[in-house]
Amino acid sequence: xxxxxxxxxxxxxxxxxxxLEDRGASRMLVVDCESGSIEHRLFREFSTLVEExxxxxxxxxxxxxxxLRGLKEGSGGRVEVLLLRTREDGTWEALARPxxxxxxxxxxxxxxxxxxxxxxxxxxxxxxxxxxxxxxxCGVEEAVERLGEVPLPPYIRERLEDPERYQTVYARRVGSxxxxxxxxxxTPAVLESLRSRGVRLAFCRLDVSLDTFRPLTCAEVEExxxxxxxxxxxxxxxxxxxxxxxxxxxxxxxxTTVARALESAASPGGMRPFRGQTELYIYPGYRFxxxxxLLTNFHLPRSSLLVxxxxxxxxxxxxxxxxxxxxxRYRFLSFxxxxxxxxxHGWRPPGQVRESCGGSAAPG
Numbered sequence: 087x088x089x090x091x092x093x094x095x096x097x098x099x100x101x102x103x104x105x106l107e108d109r110g111a112s113r114m115l116v117v118d119c120e121s122g123s124i125e126h127r128l129f130r131e132f133s134t135l136v137e138e139x140x141x142x143x144x145x146x147x148x149x150x151x152x153x154l155r156g157l158k159e160g161s162g163g164r165v166e167v168l169l170l171r172t173r174e175d176g177t178w179e180a181l182a183r184p185x186x187x188x189x190x191x192x193x194x195x196x197x198x199x200x201x202x203x204x205x206x207x208x209x210x211x212x213x214x215x216x217x218x219x220x221x222x223x224c225g226v227e228e229a230v231e232r233l234g235e236v237p238l239p240p241y242i243r244e245r246l247e248d249p250e251r252y253q254t255v256y257a258r259r260v261g262s263x264x265x266x267x268x269x270x271x272x273t274p275a276v277l278e279s280l281r282s283r284g285v286r287l288a289f290c291r292l293d294v295s296l297d298t299f300r301p302l303t304c305a306e307v308e309e310x311x312x313x314x315x316x317x318x319x320x321x322x323x324x325x326x327x328x329x330x331x332x333x334x335x336x337x338x339x340x341x342t343t344v345a346r347a348l349e350s351a352a353s354p355g356g357m358r359p360f361r362g363q364t365e366l367y368i369y370p371g372y373r374f375x376x377x378x379x380l381l382t383n384f385h386l387p388r389s390s391l392l393v394x395x396x397x398x399x400x401x402x403x404x405x406x407x408x409x410x411x412x413x414x415r416y417r418f419l420s421f422x423x424x425x426x427x428x429x430x431h432g433w434r435p436p437g438q439v440r441e442s443c444g445g446s447a448a449p450g
Contacts, residue, residue, distance in 0.1 A: 087307040087370065092396060093387045094408050102421035103244040105251045110273045113416055113423040117407050119399045119436065120429055124407055126414065129271045129424055132381070138284035141330035142338040143323065143348060145266040146289045148257035151234035151249075156196040156203070163187060165194045167203065167216070168237055169230065170263050170295055171316070177206055178216045181296075185212045201229045227260065237263060239420055241386075252420075261293035261316065267383045267420045268341030286330055288323040292316070292347040292364075301388045307369050310390060314363040317347045324357040327376065331356065336378035336432060342391050345398070348376040368394045370401060373435060379428040384411060384418040399427040400436030 106112060110130035117124050136142060152169040165188070168181040182188055185208070192205040200222050207215040220229040236249040246252060254269035256277070280287060293316040302310050327337055327348070339345040349368065351360035352375035367390070380398050385391040396404045407425060416423045 089302045089305060089307055089388050091401060092302075092307070092389075092392050092405075094405055095412065096387055096418060097412065100412065100415065100418045100422075101241050102417040102419060102423075103242055104246070105270065105421045108273075109255075109271050110276055112271050113414075115407055115411055115416065115423070115425045117399065117403065117425060117427045118430065119403065119427055120431065120434075122403055124410055130276065132271075132426070133276060133279040133283055133285070135426060135428065136280065136283070136285050136338055136379075137335070139286065139330060139333050139335040140338060141286040141288055141326050141335065142280060142340060143288045143290060143327065143344050144254070144256055144269055144272075144340045145292050145294075145343045145347065146254075146256055146258045147262040147266060147291045147293050147343075148260045149236055149253055149262045149265050149294075150260050151231050151236050152263055153235040153237040154196050154201070154203075154230070154233060155235075156194045156201075158187075159193040159195055159202075167194065168263070168296075169216075169234075171261075171293065173215070176217070178203075178218055179209075180214055180216050181212050182214045182216075183212065185214070188214060197233045201226070201233055231260070239264065241419060242421065256289070258289075259291060261291070263296050264294045265420065266292070266294055266341045266343040268344075268381050268424060270421070271424055272340075286326045286335075288326040290320070290323050290344060290347045290351075291318040292343040294343055300390075301386060302390060302393070307393055310367065310369075310393075312365050312367040312390065314365045315343075315346075317350050317360060317362065317364045319347055319351040319357065319360045321359050324351070324359055328356045331376075336429075337376055338379040338381065338428075339377045340381050342380070342382055342385075342394050345374075345377045345380055345394065349374060352376045368397050370397045372397045374398060374433045378433045379426070381424060381426050383420065383424055384408065384416065384422055386419065395425075395427065398433070398436075403436065 112129040114127045114129045154167045170179040194203045201220045203216040218226045350364035350366045
């Protein structure tokens with residue numbers, strides 16, 4: 087399946103550079119995947135689109151203040167580091183620049199020396215392994231939170247005045263290198279509106295890596311490989327989801343990260359608690375086992391996220407929805423507006439995918 091099948095025209099001026107003052111004021115493109123109808127709504131109306139007993143699932147991962155600016159010990163050269171994730175041996179995967187000037191055993195000091203990184207290995211393509219140590223009694227994670235900055239995607243060029251606007255209102259556990267952006271639209275009032283309607287709310291965790299957002303560089307969709315991401319789907323979330331499915335209610339994923347987490351935890355007998363790494367790569371031909379509805383921001387052309395949404399709703403319908411969003415001057419990407427792809431009677435394989443795309447899914 088050619089990657090260029092997932093291309094579309096995205097005018098640069100439609101890439102949102104700042105969040106709206108009111109999270110709930112975003113526009114929402116509502117797509118009925120069964121009838122193909124497309125409506126233009128406001129996100130604050132979201133709670134009217136789900137029904138009593140449905141289960142809406144959120145990613146509670148919080149963005150780490152992972153961008154660190156420091157100096158090389160000895161030379162004093164400036165270094166910028168973006169922490170991605172920890173490995174089992176305690177080292178950190180990180181993007182660093184200037185990469186070519188960093189050698190193994192180079193030491194980088196952050197702040198006034200409260201945090202120090204040593205280059206353990208140069209992996210390539212700007213990626214290094216670091217060993218972090220701190221003199222602060224609070225530990226490395228807290229030192230990073232004190233000294234680091236919230237990293238924004240490269241297509242956002244304006245400075246973010248309030249870093250909390252790149253966090254969801256329900257974020258709890260630090261671990262992501264980028265925000266699960268579909269959740270940025272929710273306010274306490276919207277959450278309370280869902281609860282008052284008898285909607286089940288469940289929370290899982292997927293620590294988002296930057297790989298999630300990078301464009302596909304291969305010619306064929308099937309050739310792409312996802313980097314692994316850490317997932318936790320606990321007993322409480324499984325209980326709420328299984329109860330909704332037993333009653334014939336729908337499961338709504340707030341974002342592609344939630345969809346990937348739930349599908350990674352799915353089993354033939356229903357949802358089971360899952361904790362670990364997932365390399366699940368979803369592309370057209372994949373049969374969703376849990377998710378019936380998907381709330382998601384607009385994604386970059388030729389990205390794995392656009393491919394995943396196409397697996398869910400059908401490539402032709404997704405691209406038509408995006409065409410109309412461009413026509414209506416919707417705001418795109420992380421700080422932009424949102425789409426709601428839903429199946430009124432539960433997910434079924436989109437006919438468009440089977441007929442025009444074919445394909446399968448890598449199990450990861």
